[in-house]
Amino acid sequence: MSGRNTLYWRRKKRLMSSDRLPSRSENFAEWYNQIVLRAELADYAPVRGCMVVRPYGWALWENIQKALDRRFKETGHVNAAFPLFIPKSFLEKEKAHVEGFSPELAVVTIGGGEELEEPLVVRPTSETIIGHMYSKWIKSHRDLPVLINMWNNVVRWELRTKLFLRTTEFYWQEGHTAHATHEEAEAETLQMLDIYADFAENEAAVPVIQGLKSEREKFAGALRSYTIEAMMGDLRALQSGTSHNLGDNFSRAFNIRYSDQNNELQYCWTTSWGLSTRFIGTIIMVHGDDQGLILPPRLAPYQLVIVPIFRNEEQKTVVFEAVKRIEAQLSEFRVKVDWREDVTPGFKFNDWEMRGVPLRIELGPRDVESQQVVLVRRDISGSEGKFQVSQDGLASVVEKMLIDIQNHLFKRAVRFREENTHRVETYEDFKETLEHKGGFIRVHWAGTSEDEDLIKEETRATIRCFPLDPPEGHGCCFYTGEETDRIAIFARAY
RNA sequence: CGGGGUGUAGCGCAGAUGGAAGCGCGCCGCGUUUGGGACGCGGAAGUCGGCGGUUCAAGUCCGCCCACCCCGACCA
Known part of the structure; x- marks a missing residue:
C-alpha cells in the first residue's frame, strides 16, 4: 500500500513539474485536473471541497444555461428564485428524502450572534421548500400545472470532491412542476429528459443514453428517476442530468392539494429535474484529447x-x-x-x-x-x-x-461509445469484460436490488440505467438466468 | 470515519550526522526574439503549517494540534 502511494507521489511530482499535460492514457484523473486548472475553467477555493468557477468556465456555463433556458421557456416553464435557507424540519417531512440527504447537510445554527430557534439547512435541493410554497399557491385544478425552474447553487457536504464532478457547492438548475394527474407528471418527467438529451447531443455533441434509474440509484424521495448517461474518455459512466417523477410523495408530505372539477380534494403529482455544472466535466471528459480541452462550437466561449x-x-x-x-x-x-x-x-x-x-x-x-x-x-x-x-x-x-x-x-x-459497449451472457463473462475491456455492459436483467448490491460489491459496477430504447425481445438474465425482456446497462461510474 | 501520505518563495521541490534558507518554473525590469511551448542580463519574493518542549543554537530532535492530498464507504 505504501509502496503504491510512493509511486503515486513520484508520478504526480513529475507531472506537475513538466510543461506537458499528462496523457489521458497514463493518468486520466490528473489529465482532467490539469485541464480544468490550465484552461482556467476553475480553481480550488480556500474552503474544502469548493471551487471558484473562473471567467472562462463561467462563460461556458452561461452558454449551457442559454441553450437549456431557451428549451425550458419553449415548453412553458418560467424562472423564479427560492431561498437558500430551508427550515430543518422541512427536510424531515419526507422519509426517504431526509434519509438520503441528512448525511450531507450543512446546517446553520447561529444567526446574528444568537442561537436559532430552529436550525436552517443550506439547500441541498429545493423540493421541500417548493412543496411548502406550492401547497399555499395551489388550490384549484385551474392553478395547474405549475411549471417553475430555478437557476441557483446548492450545498451537499460531499466526502470526496473533484472539480466540477462533485464539489461541496455546485451550480445548476432545478425545475419543479406540479400536475393534476400522475400521467401528466410522467409526461413532464419524460419531456424534460428528452430536452436534456436534445441539449446534450445537439449543443454539447455528447451522445447520451436515456434511461430509468434502478431503485438503488434513484433520487431520495422519487417514485422514479430518469437519467441521461454518457461515457467518458476513460470508459466510465457519468450521470449528466436527471429527471424525477416524484409521484405524490412530496404532495402528501407537504399537503399540496387541489379541488378537482367535482370539488373533491386531490393530491398533486410533482416532478423535479436538474442539470449541473457537472456537465462541464462531461464535456471535458468526452471530447478532450492529449492537447487539452476540445469545446463543441455551439457552446464554446470563443468559437x-x-x-x-x-x-x-x-x-x-x-x-x-x-x-x-x-x-x-x-x-x-x-x-x-x-x-x-x-x-x-x-x-x-x-x-x-x-x-x-x-x-x-x-x-x-x-x-x-x-x-x-x-x-x-x-x-x-x-x-x-x-x-x-x-x-x-x-x-x-x-x-x-x-x-x-x-x-x-x-x-x-x-x-x-459503441466500440466500448459490450454484451455478455454470463456473470463470468461480465467480470472478465469489465476487468479487461471496461465501458458499458448491456445485459438482460432480472435481478433484485440485493443482487445489484452484490455485483457492485464484487465488481464496483452499478446499473447506470434501464434504457428507454425500444424493446429487443426476450433473453436470459446474465446473473439469475431468468427469462426477461428488461435490458440494463452496467458500468463503473463517477 | 478507517488506512496511507505531505506541509520550506505564487507553483513543483532540495535542504546526512542540529551551526548564516536554496534550486527549477513562474513573476518584475531592460534588450534581442516572434509561422508550433524563445533567449540573455539584472531583480523582488519565505514569521520553514501552528503551539509547546530539549539545546548555547531547531527547517532539522521530541510532544500535541491544524490543514491538505491519495485509497475505501456516500453522491447531480
Missing part, C-alpha cells in the same frame, strides 16, 4: 481565435489592419484576437488548444501578401486539420467548418 504574426512594427501595422478586417468579416461568430506581445505565436497555439477553442486563424505577413489565412481545426491534429483559405468568403468557410466540427465531435463520441 475562433485569431493569432496575428509579425516580426517588426512595419509588419505589425500591416497585419493589424488585416486582422481588423477579418475580425469584422467574422462578427457573427464569437471571435477572440490574441494580441499579446509577450508570448510567441507557438505558445499561443498551444495555449488556445489547451483551452479548446474549435478553430484558429493564423494571420501573418505571408497571408496578407497572398490574401489568405491559415485555418486550423482543433478536432483534427496534424496537417489534415490545417487549411490555407482565401480571405474572400471566409465567413461561409468558417460557418461550414464549425458545423462540421460539431458533427464530427458527436460522431466520434458515438463511435467511441
Whole structure:
C-alpha cells in the first residue's frame, strides 16, 4: 500500500513539474485536473471541497444555461428564485428524502450572534421548500400545472470532491412542476429528459443514453428517476442530468392539494429535474484529447481565435489592419484576437488548444501578401486539420467548418461509445469484460436490488440505467438466468 | 470515519550526522526574439503549517494540534 502511494507521489511530482499535460492514457484523473486548472475553467477555493468557477468556465456555463433556458421557456416553464435557507424540519417531512440527504447537510445554527430557534439547512435541493410554497399557491385544478425552474447553487457536504464532478457547492438548475394527474407528471418527467438529451447531443455533441434509474440509484424521495448517461474518455459512466417523477410523495408530505372539477380534494403529482455544472466535466471528459480541452462550437466561449504574426512594427501595422478586417468579416461568430506581445505565436497555439477553442486563424505577413489565412481545426491534429483559405468568403468557410466540427465531435463520441459497449451472457463473462475491456455492459436483467448490491460489491459496477430504447425481445438474465425482456446497462461510474 | 501520505518563495521541490534558507518554473525590469511551448542580463519574493518542549543554537530532535492530498464507504 505504501509502496503504491510512493509511486503515486513520484508520478504526480513529475507531472506537475513538466510543461506537458499528462496523457489521458497514463493518468486520466490528473489529465482532467490539469485541464480544468490550465484552461482556467476553475480553481480550488480556500474552503474544502469548493471551487471558484473562473471567467472562462463561467462563460461556458452561461452558454449551457442559454441553450437549456431557451428549451425550458419553449415548453412553458418560467424562472423564479427560492431561498437558500430551508427550515430543518422541512427536510424531515419526507422519509426517504431526509434519509438520503441528512448525511450531507450543512446546517446553520447561529444567526446574528444568537442561537436559532430552529436550525436552517443550506439547500441541498429545493423540493421541500417548493412543496411548502406550492401547497399555499395551489388550490384549484385551474392553478395547474405549475411549471417553475430555478437557476441557483446548492450545498451537499460531499466526502470526496473533484472539480466540477462533485464539489461541496455546485451550480445548476432545478425545475419543479406540479400536475393534476400522475400521467401528466410522467409526461413532464419524460419531456424534460428528452430536452436534456436534445441539449446534450445537439449543443454539447455528447451522445447520451436515456434511461430509468434502478431503485438503488434513484433520487431520495422519487417514485422514479430518469437519467441521461454518457461515457467518458476513460470508459466510465457519468450521470449528466436527471429527471424525477416524484409521484405524490412530496404532495402528501407537504399537503399540496387541489379541488378537482367535482370539488373533491386531490393530491398533486410533482416532478423535479436538474442539470449541473457537472456537465462541464462531461464535456471535458468526452471530447478532450492529449492537447487539452476540445469545446463543441455551439457552446464554446470563443468559437475562433485569431493569432496575428509579425516580426517588426512595419509588419505589425500591416497585419493589424488585416486582422481588423477579418475580425469584422467574422462578427457573427464569437471571435477572440490574441494580441499579446509577450508570448510567441507557438505558445499561443498551444495555449488556445489547451483551452479548446474549435478553430484558429493564423494571420501573418505571408497571408496578407497572398490574401489568405491559415485555418486550423482543433478536432483534427496534424496537417489534415490545417487549411490555407482565401480571405474572400471566409465567413461561409468558417460557418461550414464549425458545423462540421460539431458533427464530427458527436460522431466520434458515438463511435467511441459503441466500440466500448459490450454484451455478455454470463456473470463470468461480465467480470472478465469489465476487468479487461471496461465501458458499458448491456445485459438482460432480472435481478433484485440485493443482487445489484452484490455485483457492485464484487465488481464496483452499478446499473447506470434501464434504457428507454425500444424493446429487443426476450433473453436470459446474465446473473439469475431468468427469462426477461428488461435490458440494463452496467458500468463503473463517477 | 478507517488506512496511507505531505506541509520550506505564487507553483513543483532540495535542504546526512542540529551551526548564516536554496534550486527549477513562474513573476518584475531592460534588450534581442516572434509561422508550433524563445533567449540573455539584472531583480523582488519565505514569521520553514501552528503551539509547546530539549539545546548555547531547531527547517532539522521530541510532544500535541491544524490543514491538505491519495485509497475505501456516500453522491447531480
